[in-house]
Amino acid sequence: MTLRSLNLPGVGTKYEFETDKGDTVAIFFTKTGIIQMYTLQKGCKTPSAAEMSPVEARRLGNILTGAIIEADQESVEIAFSALADLRITIHTFFVTPAVVGKTIEELQIRAKTGTTVIAVCRHDRNIINPPPTFAFEKGDAALVIGESDQIKTFEREIMVN
Amino acid sequence: MEGFIIALFVCMVLALISKYLSIPAIPFYILAGVILGKAGLGVVHSDEISRFFSEMGLLFLLFFMGLELKLERIIANPSKVLKGGFIGLTIDMGIGFIAAYLLGFSLMESFIVGAAFYITSTAIVITSLIENRKLMFKETETIIWVTIFEDIVLIVILALLSASDQNLLFFFAKIALALVFMYGISYYGKEFLVSILDRDDELPILFTFAAVLTTASFALFLGIPETLMVIALGAALATTDPDAFEQHARPFKDVFLVLFFVFFGITIDFSGGINWFIIAVICSLAIVSKLISGMIIGLTIHGSALSGLEIWSNTISRGEFSIALAVLYGSPVIATTIAALVIVTSIVGSFTAKYSTWLRRGIVSRSRKKALMHRPH
Known part of the structure; x- marks a missing residue:
């Protein structure tokens, strides 16, 4: 897995990494505050995207780190x-x-x-x-x-x- | 003053509608101005106050551009920026200039029309890339570098146009002196500037506003173009804390720039006659020339015509910078032509940007079908 980060002028910061299986995940922290996450399956041409608010992105981060999330209790x-x-x-x-x-x-x-x-x-x-x-x-x-x-x-x- | 309020209110409603439909608001601001102003109903007139606000809009637009202009990034990636940039410059500016000249504009006027024809709207392009969720596309980076190259070309154009009637050596010496002064302050006063920006009272915002206005008036005093100096101020201050400056300058830019667009529309004057033929030719060429340059950029950088199509569909929109050139150097006929150019290309551009993936998919599936049919059995 290699993580690349890049500052795109006017857009924000991009983080991109390729998993060992060849899928690509890219996260963009835009200047407007919203966060976009793209996933590109190996062999596919067009990525799919999800747009998140900072709160939603943190929640996703918590899930990805393996923490348990219950309805209202985190x-x-x-x-x-x-x-x-x-x-x-x-x-x-x-x-x-x-x-x-x-x-x-x-x-x-x-x-x-x-x-x-x-x-x-x-x-x-x-x-x-x-x-x-x-x-x-x-x-x-x-x-x-x-x-x-x-x-x-x-x-x-x-x-x- | 009543006219001013009417214009503001109309803009607010238009902004709401355009955000709801997720299409750029700039063409609507200009159209609203045309309808309210000289060429239309004549309800709103430009006066001292509106001229001041419009000028603020232009200054803050350019200051923002300066803040984003990170020269060290360009020096670090020269090939990326230069290749796509030069293709765009020669093709788009070439076609725009030649077309304007053939349509009967003078050499100087053709140069301004060509420049306005060439420069895409960074604001519209970047917003649509984010809204249409195209940030991950490999073409996106190329598009961003091309827009940055265009910003630099704009600086050169501004310098050329304002230097034409002066003693060149003296003119550039004054500019160099001002640059050294601004970069010196940013370098040696960095800690002080950052400490001001970190405060949470009114000081940071007051400082940002004052810095832009002081620079502009000093430039006037020295007889050098304030447009260039405000860009340079942005670039110099970007070496301290660009994000903080952007944050404090954004409210000014957002409000004043909208007024700048509306009052540009209001001052448009059809008394010089509108030549629909010229407008139609320029607008359609504006779309075609970006297709040509986009295709060449796509083929040379990404080795694919589909990439070229993607670049084209995202870079059709002309906007704020074209209007800035029209306001600064255009005659009424040029202003009308550029207004039409911006309105048409930004509306067409917003649709091509939204539906480019469909276009691509359509082309790919058709060529696949063809390939299947031609397969030997």
């Missing part, structure tokens, strides 16, 4: 190959009635699951690194970080319906 797995293949998962959860009104300390999130709540989104505002005394409210979305097993434990033990 998770991203980041692998640090330099650190003995450390894999860290970040997952968003919408709080369930079981945790509403309770603080992070009361729920014993770290002790029970090993995960950490790194941010909470409340009414379109983000609270980064909430303190242990932070209490969840209805409608909050929590961003949780940990290994994928720990995230599963969190989902089972804490975010119970």
Whole structure:
């Protein structure tokens, strides 16, 4: 696989690579902000294209990196190959009635699951690194970080319906 | 002033319609101007204010062109740019110039018509390449390089046309001095410029506006063409943070350029008589000559006539630069001819660009059928 990047004046940046099987994928980040992805099957003459907004492109990127995407809840797995293949998962959860009104300390999130709540989104505002005394409210979305097993434990033990 | 508002409102409606139909808006702006102005209903007249806005439109168009003009990229890929560029220049400009001369224009007028006939609209071409999802086509890169070559030719044409009535040595010395000054500021003041552009208050946008206007008025003061100097300013500032400058100059360009097109239409005057024969010949030749040059470029660079067809179908549209030449140097008759040229080619061009893949497919399947029929049994 060889990746080429090229700056096309007036258009934007082009990334193109050919897979080992001979198919070609090209991505264009245009100056207008939209992203176009073209795929050209080996032996074909005309590529097919998809046009995406930046949000859609990021979603596609998440899928391609192998993260699980659920309807409203997303998770991203980041692998640090330099650190003995450390894999860290970040997952968003919408709080369930079981945790509403309770603080992070009361729920014993770290002790029970090993995960950490790194941010909470409340009414379109983000609270980064909430303190242990932070209490969840209805409608909050929590961003949780940990290994994928720990995230599963969190989902089972804490975010119970 | 009421006329001005009417023009703005009409443009807004036209922009909406053209975006909805995904065809370029430029021909509609000009047509609207023709209908509202001197040649049509006479509701809107050009005055001091509209002339100022039109001039801003032209300056920001050229400033933008300068920002995109990355000379080091051309020097890095000379063969790519030059081959296609020279074919286009000799064929399109040649045909345009000879046709205009044979139709009775003077040498000087023929040169301007030829130049307007030659230069494709970068704005229309690039927007249609993106909208029709052709960015991956191998011809796309060739087309982009050809449009860049055309930008450079435009600079040379502007320099030639404005140098004709001056002492050449003195003229070029003044230009060189201004260039050294602008590149010097961009080089030594780079950190300061970037720190201004990074701010999120009104300073970056104010600075961009002031830089363009100051350069233009200094050029007037020095007696060198402001058009050239604004392009040079763009090219010099592109060595600092071109994306930031584009972002801050875009609102000015978008608004003023629309007014530039409308008021170009408004000032069009049929009093010199319209010669429909000349217009018809120039417009049809404009489409045919791009077919010839496109075919030759396709055959020499990609080794395929189908590539030539693709290049042709995407480069028919003339637009902003042709009009700029008409505004700067054209007589009423030339302006009318160029207006018609832009309207016809940009509308035809938008359709050929949209349906070129069908055209290609049609030709390929027919030739395949023929090949099958001729196959020996």
